[in-house]
Amino acid sequence: MSMPATSKTNAPAQDYFAIFGLPRKLWMERDALEQKYLQLSWKLHPDNFVNATEEERERSLRRSSELNDAYRTLKDSIHRTEYLLKLHGAEIGEEHSGKDRRKGEMGASRAPADLLEEVFDLNMQLEEMRMARASGEDDPALAKSLSDAKAKFEGLQAEVDDELRAQWTAWDNGNDAARQAAQKTMVALLDRRRYLSSLVREVNETMGAI
Secondary structure: OOOOOOOOOOOOOOOHHHHOOOOOOOOOOHHHHHHHHHHHHHHOOHHHHOOOOHHHHHHHHHHHHHHHHHHHHHHOHHHHHHHHHHHOOOOOOHHHOOOOEEOOEEOHHHOOHHHHHHHHHHHHHHHHHHHHHHOOOOOHHHHHHHHHHHHHHHHHHHHHHHHHHHHHHHHHHOOHHHHHHHHHHHHHHHHHHHHHHHHHHHHHHHHOOO
């Protein structure tokens, strides 16, 4: 199936999916991926290259490193989605996400429209907590409010994950038009997820959570 002109492939000769002999699809059996990883890892184990030349050993180490990178990417559903969409020309990442951090705040002007008010309130509460911590004070009510906000953002993040999975089928089984629409939707969802993750991280950092 040919991809639409707006989704040009920027893949290397052998991408992460090709390393495992897998088709470029978002739905993936983790057990099957792990089995292939273990088989390939064994073939590249240093014990198998004891009598090899220096060049062969170096090549096996490079392939092993590439294999590990590929496995870490593909086994994680979000990383896998980002990776596959990037292969097809999608612009994904911090530089494209609209995240704006100035003076230690999450940029409210960059927040999704439905979160503007909540992000504004969160920034105020985070600043209050920083001031309280700096002066050695304890504010249980404020800590509870921030904890509740964190839980809500984590819930919204879980909703995004469900919506992403719903788009996988359209990508894996759809025609060019369906894939193009799914890609656009997933890029927006990943952008939202990244922003929500940054909100959760901001609360954790301010509260001193690990």
